[in-house]
Structure formats: structure tokens, C-alpha cells
Amino acid sequence: MRRHPRAPRAGHREARSGILILGGGFAGATVARRLGRVGATLVSDENALLFTPMLPEVASGSIEPRHVVIPLRQTCPHVDLVLGEVTAINLGRRIVTVRNEVGELHYRYEQLVIALGAVPRTLPIPGLAEYGVGFKSFYDAVYLRDHVLRELELADNELTPERTAAHLGFVFVGAGYAGVEALAELHDLVRDALRHYPRLRDVPQRWVLVEAQDRILPAIPSRLGEYASELLARRGIEIHTGTRLDAVHADRVELAGGRQIATHTLVWSAGVAPHPLVARLDLPTDDRGHIRVDVTLRVEGHDNVWALGDIARVTNEATPGRTDPPTSQHAIRQARRLAGNLRATLEGRPLQPYRYRALGQVATLGRYRGIAEVLGLRVSGMLGWLITRTYHLYAMPLLTRRIRVLSDWTLSLFFRRDVVSYGGSEAAPALGAEPPTGMDDTATSR
Ligand SMILES: Cc1cc2nc3c(=O)[nH]c(=O)nc-3n(C[C@H](O)[C@H](O)[C@H](O)COP(=O)(O)OP(=O)(O)OC[C@H]3O[C@@H](n4cnc5c(N)ncnc54)[C@H](O)[C@@H]3O)c2cc1C
Known part of the structure; x- marks a missing residue:
């Protein structure tokens, strides 16, 4: 009701x-x-904490969506929660x-x-706010999965190669962790899903990663970044570094230099x-x-x-x-x-300074592939993937959630990926920094 x-x-x-x-x-x-x-x-x-490191796996369906949200009332029992x-x-x-x-x-x-x-963080790029999708919230991940699966359905029914190309073109702008992991997971999802679309098996797809800086994953050591680039390129993903997005239209994007890519999917994850x-x-x-x-x-x-x-x-x-x-x-x-x-x-005791040295950095690149730098040691491939998953599981706040995620992962070793849609809203979640509704200017002062 x-x-x-x-x-x-x-x-x-x-x-x-x-x-x-x-x-x-x-x-x-x-x-x-x-x-x-x-x-x-x-x-x-929200009455739950969103465990973002596992959001890409929600998009690809390796993890049940509700398993990556941690109820605040359970994890902070002594708090007075105001929603x-x-x-x-x-x-x-x-x-x-x-x-x-x-x-x-x-x-x-x-x-x-x-x-x-x-x-x-958005930029005043024509069409970006209208056609771009972010990858930051729970709803973004759920929407993106449904959208990608719907594009496959539409491509399967399309009559002209031009229109099919736009359904099977997927462009990700921003090659930080979120962008690269989301692309790799969704690429895996589509590859698995194509098993059920015999008409599309030999139809070309285009997966494109666009980054303004001169390399992908700029926050991690360059050797691991190169490994990630090579792995993605071997899977047929086009990587355009040192490249900017110029405009987004309903059925294509324009990159700097006039390059055009037919697509209905523009994922924007170029910073916050x-x-x-x-x-x-x-x-x-x-x-x-x-x-x-x-x-x-x-x-x-x-x-x-x-x-x-x-x-x-x-x-x-x-x-x-x-x-x-x-x-x-x-x-x-x-x-x-x-x-x-x-x-x-x-x-009334003295305050202590904040001091923390990160143990390392980890990222997954789809199923069975990952990169990790832990205590100065650089690892890639299957071992990198296992370290990344173990680290994320260890970082999850609630034991019951860890067990649920572990069971999702275990089941996914034995069963093929589910290609059913989550069935959320058909409208893309709004992209961009909107002030909270009804913000009172006069009251927001010193
Ligand atoms: C897809 C993705 C993958 C990521 N992967 C990793 C990773 O692997 N490793 C890693 O270390 N980091 C990762 N990050 C980054 C990490 O999520 C952020 O650095 C982290 O969430 C920052 O914590 P925070 O508490 O400052 O902000 P948030 O976790 O964003 O929390 C802000 C909270 O404020 C609430 N809020 C916002 N506005 C209002 C309002 N007006 N009123 C009331 N409440 C409000 C929000 O709902 C939210 O609960 C990832 C991020 C994304 C998007």
C-alpha cells in the first residue's frame, strides 16, 4: 500500500x-x-550500508543484491538511527x-x-546528464544489469546491422577501480548470456573503455595496470587512454578527434x-x-x-x-x-593523530582474474582474484552477510550465471550532483 x-x-x-x-x-x-x-x-x-567493493558483482549477478547491503540497526546496535x-x-x-x-x-x-x-563528478558534456548512467549506488548496479540484458533482447529482435550495433555497443568512461571492475563484470555477464541468444553469437559487440589520463587504473602500480590493460585487450575490449568524451546522443557517443561509437550504454565513472x-x-x-x-x-x-x-x-x-x-x-x-x-x-584526554599505511590494493577483472598489491607484493591472475575476494570478504562488517556472500560465490562455481533481470525501474537513476531537495539556504549557515 x-x-x-x-x-x-x-x-x-x-x-x-x-x-x-x-x-x-x-x-x-x-x-x-x-x-x-x-x-x-x-x-x-538509507537504513543500510552499501558495500561498494562488491557492487560490480551485483551488476553481473554473481552476488544477490541484498547481500551487499548491511543493515545499520544490526551492525550499530547502540545507535539511535534516524532515517x-x-x-x-x-x-x-x-x-x-x-x-x-x-x-x-x-x-x-x-x-x-x-x-x-x-x-x-560530472562535466558539462552535451548529452551526458541525459543519457549517461553512473556506477555508484545500489540502484545504478541493478539498473545497469537490467539495461544490459534488455539490450541483448532488443538486439536479438533488431532488423538492421546499424541498429543492432547500438544495442551491442557498451562504453565506459573513467578507468578507475569502479569503471574497470564494472566493465569486466558486465562483459562476463554478456559473454555467458550469449549462450542463450544463438542469433547473436556471431554478431560483433563493442566494449570500449575511455580514460582521460594516459593509463588505466592510475592509482595502482603501473605493472599491474599494464597487466589489466593486456588482459582486457585480449578479451577484445578497446581501450582509449588520453581520450575525452565529447558528446553523448541517444544512439552513439563522440570521442575527442571525432570518433563515433554506436551505443545505448554510456557508463560514467570518472571520479567523485x-x-x-x-x-x-x-x-x-x-x-x-x-x-x-x-x-x-x-x-x-x-x-x-x-x-x-x-x-x-x-x-x-x-x-x-x-x-x-x-x-x-x-x-x-x-x-x-x-x-x-x-x-x-x-x-578530557588528549587527542591522537590519524596515521594509517594501506596494506595494499586489490581489484577483480571479471571471473577468475584479478590484481593485487599486498605488503609490496604484486600478484595477478587467479591468485590476484582470490586475494581480492578474500580481502573484500574480510572487510565486510557482518558475519551473516559474509556467509551469504560466500555461499553466492560457492554456488556460482557450480551453476551458470543467471541471466534474469532484477526487474527494477526502466528509467536510469539520475547522474550528477544535485543538492538535497528543499535545502534551506538561510538555515545552512554558521
Ligand atoms: C562501484 C564502487 C566500487 C568501489 N570499490 C572500492 C574498493 O574495492 N575498495 C575501496 O577501498 N573503496 C572502494 N570504493 C570507494 C568507497 O565506496 C568509498 O570511498 C566509501 O564509500 C567512502 O565512504 P563514506 O562513508 O565517506 O561515503 P559513503 O559510503 O558514500 O557514505 C555516505 C552515506 O551518506 C548517506 N547520505 C548522503 N547524503 C545524505 C543526506 N543528505 N542525508 C542523509 N544521508 C545521506 C548515503 O546514503 C551514505 O550512506 C568503491 C566505490 C564505488 C562507487
Whole structure:
């Protein structure tokens, strides 16, 4: 039954223990969990944490979608969870406004933790907002799987080679982890699915990876990046590095230099930008809009405001001269330090600096292929794939979820990939940084 939003009702509430955490992703949920019985109020627009490292496998169907979302009420049992959208922060009055179907709630805090993450970073490329699809949210992954399977169905019915080419053309822009892993997984899905489409078996497909920098996976050691490039090229994937996307149309994209590719699928994963709410706050930011924090993770110049994860620019004592990259690995470590410093603040103890040296980096390149750099050791192929999977499983917060994912993986060794659609919305989730709806400019001030 459809629920109708009730008329807005004003309400003032106190954050539990005076601590208010905004955002229930890797950063916010880990701070909440680490605070344990100290307790806190956690505001999130979803009641679960999305385990993004496994999102590409949701798109390809190797993992059940609900197994990569971790219920916040289960993983943070001592937290007071408020499901709603943060629409305003009044730093001077120490009040955060949250909107949900109940109405508008105002939360008073003593200590504020901002962990709202990032949104896809888009560029003013003609047609991108209209025809591009992101790869960041749960809905993106579900939509993309359904879309790709639908393109196969349509290609199977198409009458002209030109129109078939657009159904079987898949273009990914941005060759960071998310873009490369999503492409590799979806490529595997289509290869497996074609078994059921005898008419399409000999029809050419086009898989294209476009990257503005001069190599793919720029964040990992070049030898592993080269391995990834060679592997993808051997599978017939075209890689265009040092190349920009110029325009997107309903049935083709244009790359710099006038190259045209027939497609109905443009996946945009060319970086992220801090949550747009930051732009409305009077907080110190870097040139890309991330909140600047000191080495204890407190916002510069603000004694009771903290920030971490993808929304913040975090300096790390273990890596002088470099700020942390936007990864869950770093967000979790920052959260552990921040929770420790929050406890220290409440108990009047000195704060400790954040210091973390990453153990390594891992990525999968479809089934049975992966790359890993762990403690300086570089591994690729089947072993790289196993290390990547083991690492992701180890990083999952809830034991019951780990068991479910492990059972999905085990079953996928014995059964062929399922090619049924998840059956979500036919409209693509909106791409780009939209400010939260109904944001109140006047209330969002110091
Ligand atoms: C496809 C993909 C694959 C990735 N793979 C890896 C990987 O393999 N390894 C790795 O280390 N990192 C990976 N990352 C990066 C990783 O997901 C991020 O660095 C990490 O999620 C950052 O954590 P965060 O808590 O800062 O932000 P998020 O996890 O994005 O959390 C932000 C939270 O805030 C909530 N929120 C946002 N706006 C509002 C609002 N107005 N009101 C209330 N709540 C709000 C969101 O719903 C979300 O729960 C991947 C990312 C993607 C997209």
C-alpha cells in the first residue's frame, strides 16, 4: 500500500550522548559502531550500508543484491538511527535539520560528525546528464544489469546491422577501480548470456573503455595496470587512454578527434565530488570542495565538528605530503581514529593523530582474474582474484552477510550465471550532483 507523506510537523530532539553522525556509509557507520555503548544519533537516508567493493558483482549477478547491503540497526546496535535526509546544518546554533515522511526534525548536538560521502563528478558534456548512467549506488548496479540484458533482447529482435550495433555497443568512461571492475563484470555477464541468444553469437559487440589520463587504473602500480590493460585487450575490449568524451546522443557517443561509437550504454565513472551540502556550509574546504580537517580529524577552526571519508580532505601522518584517496579502506581507518578521539574529547584526554599505511590494493577483472598489491607484493591472475575476494570478504562488517556472500560465490562455481533481470525501474537513476531537495539556504549557515 502506498504511504502518503504526512503534513510536516516541527520537532526538536537531542542527539544521543550529544553526538550526531551524518551519513551511514563506511565512515559514519564505523564511527557509530566504534563508539559502542557511548551511543550516538546516526542520520542516514538509507537504513543500510552499501558495500561498494562488491557492487560490480551485483551488476553481473554473481552476488544477490541484498547481500551487499548491511543493515545499520544490526551492525550499530547502540545507535539511535534516524532515517531521513539531512537538509540543513546550522553550525552556530548546533542544529541539524532532517526531513522524512514524518516531517521536519531538528537535532541539537554537542559534537557533529559529517560523513555524507561523495556524488559522481560530472562535466558539462552535451548529452551526458541525459543519457549517461553512473556506477555508484545500489540502484545504478541493478539498473545497469537490467539495461544490459534488455539490450541483448532488443538486439536479438533488431532488423538492421546499424541498429543492432547500438544495442551491442557498451562504453565506459573513467578507468578507475569502479569503471574497470564494472566493465569486466558486465562483459562476463554478456559473454555467458550469449549462450542463450544463438542469433547473436556471431554478431560483433563493442566494449570500449575511455580514460582521460594516459593509463588505466592510475592509482595502482603501473605493472599491474599494464597487466589489466593486456588482459582486457585480449578479451577484445578497446581501450582509449588520453581520450575525452565529447558528446553523448541517444544512439552513439563522440570521442575527442571525432570518433563515433554506436551505443545505448554510456557508463560514467570518472571520479567523485564531495557531497553538495558542503558548498552551503561555512567550513574550510580545499580547491575541490572537500572539508579540510586537521590530523585529529577535527574540522579546521571548529572544536566540535569532525569530518571524514570521501567528503573530507584528510592528511595522514603515515604518508606526509599526500592526502588519503577516496576509498572505503581509508574511510574505515579514519573512522576508528575519529571514534577514539571523540571518546577522548568526552573524557578530557588528549587527542591522537590519524596515521594509517594501506596494506595494499586489490581489484577483480571479471571471473577468475584479478590484481593485487599486498605488503609490496604484486600478484595477478587467479591468485590476484582470490586475494581480492578474500580481502573484500574480510572487510565486510557482518558475519551473516559474509556467509551469504560466500555461499553466492560457492554456488556460482557450480551453476551458470543467471541471466534474469532484477526487474527494477526502466528509467536510469539520475547522474550528477544535485543538492538535497528543499535545502534551506538561510538555515545552512554558521
Ligand atoms: C562501484 C564502487 C566500487 C568501489 N570499490 C572500492 C574498493 O574495492 N575498495 C575501496 O577501498 N573503496 C572502494 N570504493 C570507494 C568507497 O565506496 C568509498 O570511498 C566509501 O564509500 C567512502 O565512504 P563514506 O562513508 O565517506 O561515503 P559513503 O559510503 O558514500 O557514505 C555516505 C552515506 O551518506 C548517506 N547520505 C548522503 N547524503 C545524505 C543526506 N543528505 N542525508 C542523509 N544521508 C545521506 C548515503 O546514503 C551514505 O550512506 C568503491 C566505490 C564505488 C562507487
